[in-house]
Amino acid sequence: MTSLALLAVLLAAGWYFYRQWRYTRFEALHHPGHPQYFGAALCSVYLFGISAGLHALALRHSTYSLYLGKLQGMLPLQISDKQSAEGLSLHLAITLWCLLLGAALPILLNVPLVRTRSLAQLIASRHGAIDAIESLAIKCEEDGTLVALTLDNGKVYVGLLDEFTGPRVGKEWVGMTPVASGYRDDKGKLVFTTYYDIKLPDDATMEIFQVIVSLKQIISAQAFDLELYKQFQQPEAHTQAVADRKELAPQRSSLVVDNTRHAFYLGLPILLLLSPYVGLKSTIGGLSMVIAAGLSCLAAEKLRRRQVKPGADVNSTPLETDEVHFV
Structure with missing residues (x-):
């Protein structure tokens, strides 16, 4: 009975880890029931x-075994005929480590995802945690363009969608900071009525x-370049506007x-899993694996999507999407 209770605690730690790590969180929230049990078991x-x-x-340190024995004596654990005291001690130690790691590892593994939005x-x-509108918003941010939303009442908003913050389920609303707004007439032509480029008080944003x-x-969402739209309202500027737009086309990051x-x-997570086993053979090797895990994480953060103007100097510093703010 004691072993079953400890096993349940271990599975609970895996379930918590499965729901808190952002890499698996969307799957955990989006697929309840048996898929979630399977995912929690894998995390366990x-x-x-x-x-x-x-x-x-x-176990290489005698102090660890001493305190583990004292803790085992404090808990109401029962030794059965099918399980020795050593086996119960091992089970208890693994469960305690799983509880500690289940709480700490999601925080550690989420740090690069919180720190680097891209x-x-x-x-x-x-x-699949990003819907079509979020995907469009990300693309527009990479390209340096705005997003135009056309509503079922004919109203049109052009501006910046709220930034993507993490996987969500049941998305029903979208926030936007508009740059301009208007409507579509009976023929579908876009007519702007309001521009929000006014001077605001110092305490307002x-x-x-x-x-x-x-x-x-x-009813529709699309990328929108306000400056290009204004240029297209002047017939003589059509050709030049298209040419300028081609020169400003961003370079897409490769697959x-x-x-x-x-x-x-x-x-x-893979190198962190291997590090203690490498450390059993060599302390330096185990520490090297931990350092390699950190470097791998930093590489994932630094290798960002870049925007480079065609024809620009390839040695020039590219724009990184995590450091660009469009206003």
Whole structure:
């Protein structure tokens, strides 16, 4: 009975890890029931693997065994005929390590995703956690353009969508800070009535214009360049506007870069899993694995999507999407 209770605690730690790590969080929230149980079980196996290695490393120090024995004596654990005292002690130690890692590892593994928004977007897109409008918003931010939303009442908003913050389920609303707004007439022609480029008081920001729109109201969404639109209102500027736009077209990041960033990020949990076992043979080797995990994480963060103007000097510093703010 004691072993079953400890096993339940281990599975609970895996379930918590599964729901808190942003890499698996969307799957956990979006697929309840049996898929979630399976995912929690896999995470429990991962936690068990690290815990077993750390326990083996800790046994090298007599103090660890001493305190573990005292803790076992304080808990109401029953030794059965089918399980020895040593086996129960091992089970208790693994469970305690899993509880500790289940709480700490999600925080550690989420740090690069919180610190580098483009990496979080990449991971989320791999799991289908970004819908069509969020995908459009990310593309527009990379290209330096705005987003135009046309509502079912004919109203049109052009501006910046709220930034993507993480996987969500049940998305029903979208926030936007408009730059301009108007409507579409009976023929579908866009007519602007309001521009929000006014001078604001010192204690005010553009957020006072923010609008929240129901996704059910949106009938179309598209990338929109306000300056190019103004140029197209002048017939003689059509040709020059198109030419200028081609020169400003951003260079799309390759699939190879995205796959490399994804692999580097997965290197963090994988190398952390292997580090205690390498440490059993060589302390320096174990520390090297931990350092390699950190470097892999940094590489995933630094290898960002870039924007370079065609024809520009390839040696010039590119724009990195995590450091660009469009206003």
